[in-house]
Amino acid sequence: MSQITLPTGAVLRARIKKANSAEKRADIGWLGWTIIALGAAAALFFILGPLIMLLTTAFRGPQDLLPFEDGAQWTLSNLATVYLDKALYTSVLPNTLIFTAGSVTVTFIVAFILAWLVERTDLPMRNGIYTIILFPLLVPGIVLSITWIFLLAPKTGWINVIIRSLFGLGDSGPLNIFSMGGMILAQGIGLVPFVFLLLSAALRSMNPALEEASNTAGASPFTTIRKVTLPVLLPGLLAPLILATLITLEQFETPLVIGFPARINVFSTRIFFELNPDTDLPAYGRAAAVALPFLICGILLLLIYNHLIRRAESFVTVTGKGFRPMRFPLGRWRIPAIAFVAVYALFGAILPGFVLVWASLFGYALPTFDTLSTISFDGYVDLFNNPKFWLAARNTFIVAGASAVIVTSIGVILAWTILRTQLAMRWVLDFISFLSLGIPAVIAGLASMLLYLSLPIGVYGTVLALVLAYSYRMAVSTRLTRAALMQIHAELEEASSASGAQWFTTIRRVVLPLLTPSLVASFTLLFIIGFREFTIPTILQSPDNSVLSVMMWQAFQAGKTTQAAAVGTMIVLFVIPIIFGLRRLVLARDGRD
Amino acid sequence: MIAHRNAAALALAAVIGLTAGKAAAQTSWYDLPAVKALYEKAKEEKEVVFWAPVQNEVDWIQSPFSKRFPGITVKGTGDLQAATKLIAEARANRHSVDVWQNSLGGMIEVQKRGLFDKVDWQPYGVTPGNVLFDGEGIAVHNFVYSTLYAKDFVKDADLPKSWDDLLDPKWRGKMVAQDFLFPRLMGFLAVKWGAERTEKWGRALINDQKLLITNAPRESFLKTGERILSIGDSISQSYQYTENGVPTGYTIFEIVPAVQFMISPMKNAPHPNAGRLLAVWLASDEGMEAREKNTYGFSIRPGSKSHVAAEIEKAKATVVLEDVASMAQRADFYKKFSGIVRGQ
Numbered sequence: 001m002s003q004i005t006l007p008t009g010a011v012l013r014a015r016i017k018k019a020n021s022a023e024k025r026a027d028i029g030w031l032g033w034t035i036i037a038l039g040a041a042a043a044l045f046f047i048l049g050p051l052i053m054l055l056t057t058a059f060r061g062p063q064d065l066l067p068f069e070d071g072a073q074w075t076l077s078n079l080a081t082v083y084l085d086k087a088l089y090t091s092v093l094p095n096t097l098i099f100t101a102g103s104v105t106v107t108f109i110v111a112f113i114l115a116w117l118v119e120r121t122d123l124p125m126r127n128g129i130y131t132i133i134l135f136p137l138l139v140p141g142i143v144l145s146i147t148w149i150f151l152l153a154p155k156t157g158w159i160n161v162i163i164r165s166l167f168g169l170g171d172s173g174p175l176n177i178f179s180m181g182g183m184i185l186a187q188g189i190g191l192v193p194f195v196f197l198l199l200s201a202a203l204r205s206m207n208p209a210l211e212e213a214s215n216t217a218g219a220s221p222f223t224t225i226r227k228v229t230l231p232v233l234l235p236g237l238l239a240p241l242i243l244a245t246l247i248t249l250e251q252f253e254t255p256l257v258i259g260f261p262a263r264i265n266v267f268s269t270r271i272f273f274e275l276n277p278d279t280d281l282p283a284y285g286r287a288a289a290v291a292l293p294f295l296i297c298g299i300l301l302l303l304i305y306n307h308l309i310r311r312a313e314s315f316v317t318v319t320g321k322g323f324r325p326m327r328f329p330l331g332r333w334r335i336p337a338i339a340f341v342a343v344y345a346l347f348g349a350i351l352p353g354f355v356l357v358w359a360s361l362f363g364y365a366l367p368t369f370d371t372l373s374t375i376s377f378d379g380y381v382d383l384f385n386n387p388k389f390w391l392a393a394r395n396t397f398i399v400a401g402a403s404a405v406i407v408t409s410i411g412v413i414l415a416w417t418i419l420r421t422q423l424a425m426r427w428v429l430d431f432i433s434f435l436s437l438g439i440p441a442v443i444a445g446l447a448s449m450l451l452y453l454s455l456p457i458g459v460y461g462t463v464l465a466l467v468l469a470y471s472y473r474m475a476v477s478t479r480l481t482r483a484a485l486m487q488i489h490a491e492l493e494e495a496s497s498a499s500g501a502q503w504f505t506t507i508r509r510v511v512l513p514l515l516t517p518s519l520v521a522s523f524t525l526l527f528i529i530g531f532r533e534f535t536i537p538t539i540l541q542s543p544d545n546s547v548l549s550v551m552m553w554q555a556f557q558a559g560k561t562t563q564a565a566a567v568g569t570m571i572v573l574f575v576i577p578i579i580f581g582l583r584r585l586v587l588a589r590d591g592r593d
Numbered sequence: 594m595i596a597h598r599n600a601a602a603l604a605l606a607a608v609i610g611l612t613a614g615k616a617a618a619q620t621s622w623y624d625l626p627a628v629k630a631l632y633e634k635a636k637e638e639k640e641v642v643f644w645a646p647v648q649n650e651v652d653w654i655q656s657p658f659s660k661r662f663p664g665i666t667v668k669g670t671g672d673l674q675a676a677t678k679l680i681a682e683a684r685a686n687r688h689s690v691d692v693w694q695n696s697l698g699g700m701i702e703v704q705k706r707g708l709f710d711k712v713d714w715q716p717y718g719v720t721p722g723n724v725l726f727d728g729e730g731i732a733v734h735n736f737v738y739s740t741l742y743a744k745d746f747v748k749d750a751d752l753p754k755s756w757d758d759l760l761d762p763k764w765r766g767k768m769v770a771q772d773f774l775f776p777r778l779m780g781f782l783a784v785k786w787g788a789e790r791t792e793k794w795g796r797a798l799i800n801d802q803k804l805l806i807t808n809a810p811r812e813s814f815l816k817t818g819e820r821i822l823s824i825g826d827s828i829s830q831s832y833q834y835t836e837n838g839v840p841t842g843y844t845i846f847e848i849v850p851a852v853q854f855m856i857s858p859m860k861n862a863p864h865p866n867a868g869r870l871l872a873v874w875l876a877s878d879e880g881m882e883a884r885e886k887n888t889y890g891f892s893i894r895p896g897s898k899s900h901v902a903a904e905i906e907k908a909k910a911t912v913v914l915e916d917v918a919s920m921a922q923r924a925d926f927y928k929k930f931s932g933i934v935r936g937q
Contacts, residue, residue, distance in 0.1 A: 064702070066680055146809055156817040256808045260772060263936030273935065276773065281676055281702050363838035364816040449678065453685035461689065539678070542689065543642070543668040554671045558649030559833040561810070
């Protein structure tokens with residue numbers, strides 16, 4: 001079999017670039033340095049507050065005082081309470097490791113296959129499939145979990161009922177969602193769209209010439225994936241892998257709804273319980289202490305990431321040579337591929353979507369023909385007649401859109417600074433931006449509340465406070481853009497510069513267009529996360545800055561199921577056209593389908 | 594007769610209440626001079642900012658309140674973690690809230706920090722027995738713990754009659770409870786039963802009866818029949834579940850634990866008169882009736898006119914009402930029982 005090697009010319013050019021780094025800094029000009037300085041300052045402003053809050057809160061006590069109150073003192077008691085607890089080592093830690101490893105594995109396998117099928121093959125209806133794959137991101141986590149309970153509850157789960165009737169089994173099982181396996185399945189499938197979005201952006205930015213060379217040399221598609229696609233995509237694979245790991249560690253909806261009934265405690269449920277204590281105030285100190293391993297985990301993963309991609313030039317696939325994308329013909333794998341997508345779509349999108357819409361029209365009534373006559377649009381009528389809904393919808397678009405633009409813009413600046421300059425502090429920016437993912441939303445919300453309460457600028461209680469508070473999540477944008485930027489050779493920028501273009505012109509005319517898939521992916525992801533976020537707006541809420549996610553959560557808490565589901569459905573309807581539109585934008589820019 | 598824990602104190606309060614009630618009976622509470630004067634001042638403030646644990650507790654108020662007191666806009670927010678915000682706002686000398694409603698236990702940390710305004714409620718016709726925290730708050734409704742049942746799957750004749758009946762093997766694998774509420778229910782029961790018996794009862798439910806402890810909505814389990822009894826849900830939730838298309842009934846056992854919800858005006862409130870007026874209205878019979886109609890929030894305090902209070906009295910059940918005196922004891926119970934419930 002032919003051995004596939006990466007182009008050595010790219011390596012040479014990258015070395016020349018390093019040697020000329022001093023010259024390049026001069027090319028940046030005052031405008032460039034100003035933009036970099038502003039981007040760095042904004043990143044530090046958005047991230048350092050929550051980060052400092054997390055680090056200090058973990059060491060402030062006692063529990064009956066809030067960490068910022070008079071009388072609160074420096075203490076190790078939070079750490080002692082959390083880390084001297086035997087249960088942490090006998091159950092919480094092992095459970096967390098199994099859950100995280102299992103979920104991320106499921107997520108990655110499914111997401112990679114889907115991304116490869118959509119971006120690299122002649123799978124039919126790819127645009128529609130792209131939108132369907134992202135659907136679970138739009139559905140509130142609690143709805144996804146409830147859908148799994150409907151499907152796999154031991155007694156009444158639809159799948160169990162079908163299996164029992166087919167095989168004449170007893171009145172319970174054989175499958176049980178309330179188990180470690182159930183948790184892994186639900187979380188793994190729920191996170192697929194997140195990883196899919198990141199992987200598809202990497203696959204889209206990748207020059208398929210190497211794959212074509214592999215094919216020409218007689219390698220099978222699977223060999224090509226294993227020996228060419230995966231190694232070249234290493235940064236694009238590692239980034240979502242790390243992000244998915246940290247997100248799985250932090251998310252508590254699935255462990256709480258599905259794992260808790262089976263008494264499976266993980267780190268995130270421990271944080272939830274510390275923030276919802278049996279008595280007194282939320283135990284922010286202990287919650288922060290529980291969250292510290294997320295930071296440590298983040299640091300370790302970042303070190304591993306940087307070690308594995310230390311030869312950045314190896315990943316350059318977009319050079320001065322133009323490339324035409326190639327799609328693998330699926331051939332006899334076409335039907336299995338469609339079946340794979342269909343099964344994912346059924347469990348990941350169609351059934352949760354059905355449950356959401358059904359609940360908005362029928363509440364908890366079971367889907368039967370008799371039930372159809374009880375259809376009620378009251379949930380929607382109440383919603384549309386409620387001025388708060390329209391205010392919340394407007395606020396949500398502003399907050400999700402503005403924060404996604406801010407974070408994506410800063411992400412580009414940081415990624416470019418980290419990769420293309422020799423600034424001494426670039427690794428600090430890399431480090432800080434990455435750690436933002438290890439900060440629980442509740443800590444970020446708390447930090448923002450204290451900050452904007454103390455600043456005499458009238459931001460507290462406004463929509464702007466939410467925009468600023470949401471903007472701490474730099475990790476996704478920076479990592480995504482950095483991975484894409486690593487695939488673009490610096491020779492393109494050098495050519496632009498040699499042709500007389502100023503730095504800003506080069507960025508605007510060369511770099512940003514090549515980064516478009518990643519920028520759109522970053523914006524889309526952050527926009528959706530912004531639409532779903534409810535922890536931060538709950539902490540910062542006022543009558544004037546209500547958003548849809550909080551409205552839905554509040555209706556849900558109050559037992560107003562149809563109204564909550566109606567808000568959830570409207571969120572989906574608001575966001576789907578935007579995802580579809582952004583996808584069309586990328587495709588139109590690429591001039592391909 | 595209802596056997597209350599703090600019967601003596603409440604009886605005294607009831608006597609005082611009757612005396613005040615006589616005066617109020619001569620003229621409607623809203624015609625009292627103090628209320629009229631308060632309304633005039635409140636109108637000038639034009640709005641009132643009201644916080645409660647959930648939005649549902651806020652949204653219903655504007656319409657009935659405006660009928661009685663036109664010209665005042667109620668701006669409400671539901672927030673379970675409001676205590677943190679109230680403390681943080683006070684520290685920053687930024688005051689956005691006029692009145693706050695929460696459970697008595699949930700208000701203690703804010704009350705300890707002296708953030709509530711002390712008011713003499715008697716001129717406004719508030720029953721003295723309903724005045725809490727020495728004038729810093731007024732009792733409104735109760736969260737009445739019960740065992741709810743799915744009417745589609747359980748016949749009335751088969752219903753359990755006591756908390757111990759839940760240990761009958763026929764309910765094995767058929768019960769659900771919420772992780773937050775169940776330890777609290779146990780805490781209230783422990784006040785009557787003692788910790789040892791309650792712990793044994795709770796462990797038997799979890800381990801032997803396979804009680805499903807969940808954070809998901811219990812009505813989804815009751816609807817499908819995955820579980821048919823919901824332990825430690827409130828009576829008001831049975832109405833909410835029914836409204837959501839899940840026919841649900843409630844039981845009244847020998848002990849009726851009840852969380853006390855109350856309302857307090859904040860110090861340095863931006864609209865102090867409007868806040869006080871809203872609190873007075875919410876604590877009035879008119880306000881209570883409107884609440885019951887809109888959110889199924891019942892009061893079972895002595896003197897309450899709610900049908901739930903009457904049913905409890907008829908059942909000769911013992912009410913264990915949340916109060917300050919037993920707060921520390923119940924807090925210890927919660928912490929202990931939470932560990933059992935969470936499997937920690």
